[in-house]
Amino acid sequence: MPHEPSDPARRSSGGTPTPEQRAHELHPARPRTRSDIRRWRRLLADERAEAAVYRDLAGRRTGEEREILLALARAEKRHESHWLDLLGPDVGAPVRGDLRTRGLGFLARRFGGVFVLALAQRAEARSSYAHDADATVTMAADEQIHEEVVRALATRGRNRLSGTFRAAVFGANDGLVSNLALVLGIGASGVATSTVLLTGLAGLLAGALSMGAGEFVSVRSQRELLEASSPSPTADAALPNLDVDANELALVYRARGMSSEEATTRADAVLARLAVAPSAGGLLLETGADGAPAADVDDLETHGTAWGAAVSSFLFFASGAVVPVLPYLLGLDGLAAVAVATALVGIALLVTGAVVGLLSGTSPLTRALRQIAIGLGAAAATYVLGLVFGATVG
Template identity: 60%
Template structure:
């Protein structure tokens, strides 16, 4: 447990350096939250400013421990400085996903930090998780289409390119095949996303209560038990359905009369045009990567190596981005994405090689 400068733990040089580092990190973290708040409005801005104030209180703890040895203001760790820079330049969802990991790991094994500060950081992690979830829900439809589009473009086209290379195709044939796969796949993905999102939005609209029923409800000749059946059919427990039915019939509504908390929101699904456009653009972008060396006239083994390296890097970038946005380990997701791409490309290359051997 930390104390003040006179009654606290032994003030060794190593400990003082650690306290100064903790102080710098807390100040940097408060700066990140204030940067994010400057890019936000309403309730989200208030929450971020409250988090910044909490980090400033934590900084005050290290200032008290250091006392006269607080020294000149220092910069935080490179990771925290990077987050502050990202907060100034990019959307706050990306930064919050990274902050979520930083908060959850803070003070887990720091003996000089009070238990209350470690508990604070765990709560902060949940607050940041909830804020990031808001952003993800607003982007989920288009973001899903973009990520899947890029990944599918990379994996499918590198597999296609390596498959025809294994079959002994010339560089011109490889280029033509790759560009054809790019266009066909991008159009197919866009059409599939448009149909999928349109169908999902139509399904949500079909299950939503009609406004006419909402307005007519007070005049219906039903008792609480009958109305409760509506709520139970929509997924409520029997007890909750009975409570809500009685409240509605007594003209004490707790929200839309026939609405059920937790019902999917069509805003989360996104728009069909937005999903189709994102899917087309990102699939085409991903599918272009393995074809790039052939477009620029590189041939033979060099072209294959360049295509594989570029595709591998792009797959890791895509996987890492998904990891960051989902709050998971970016490296683990990046390696998983790379392994999937390598496996698919290896299988198609071996199939092409086998067919070339059989046919010739």
């Protein structure tokens, strides 16, 4: 079990320990090796780099999020002190942290958005302290909790992005896959290159318009449903005139899912608050045992705006759909055009899959491989059908 740092006040000498004494107290039973020292220096560098990441992220925020990030930086500073104490006189010159931590620091200094928070969440999840004999139990627990803190901060950003981002990712992937399948299927049938190009451009325009219109209707309808489920802001005006004995306000809460007893208790509490503060507003917006709104602003933010989703979907579908057409626009034809189009779409699918993986806090590689397998699988099936159709017609 790792040794916790001892308290200097409890030492018989009563003085401040030297670095050599401090390092010996942390691991009195095991002599340090060159491998230990190298590993401790690397872990020290990683802690310093992670603390810098959180400070850089905090510099781009205000209010509560800034304070939370600065608190995480202070926690990493405590971990840094542990490795400094353990190294003692062997601390040596500063070394560089691992490549992933340095890359995260670079992004934090220049961007600082939800992508960086998602990467920081993954970095906290990779902590090895739970299995490191030289890390304390407290440090391992800290890292687990840090992951949840960063996850919560990243979730705020994900919620703000999710409506438009969903439309963008869906649009880009649909454009890549559907237009590649269309171009390969038509091309495999043996028609002229000009026909393949015209088909690809027509598919781009038709698909982008369809996606944009579909997203507009979908998001607009969803927001209207959420707004229809939200209590009317003008209903509060009726509360002062209610018959207190009948207390029909309890029926509202019963209709929202409370039991009769809970509804009566909540209604009595609301009327009591109204008696103390007659001008209080928003009382009917409270619902459920936790008082959360039926359809709050966060729900609407999660779905995004109808125009934002439509424009994102149109633009990203078009940007995806143009990729398989590029070889034909550049004058290629036959198998050369097919190979180049497939390669370009494959790269684009890997990138979009990796981005989704990063934002969702999962493995970018897994998501990228899944994306390319699905996309190229669909295109291959259409290409085979085009070959069969072309042979039949011939």
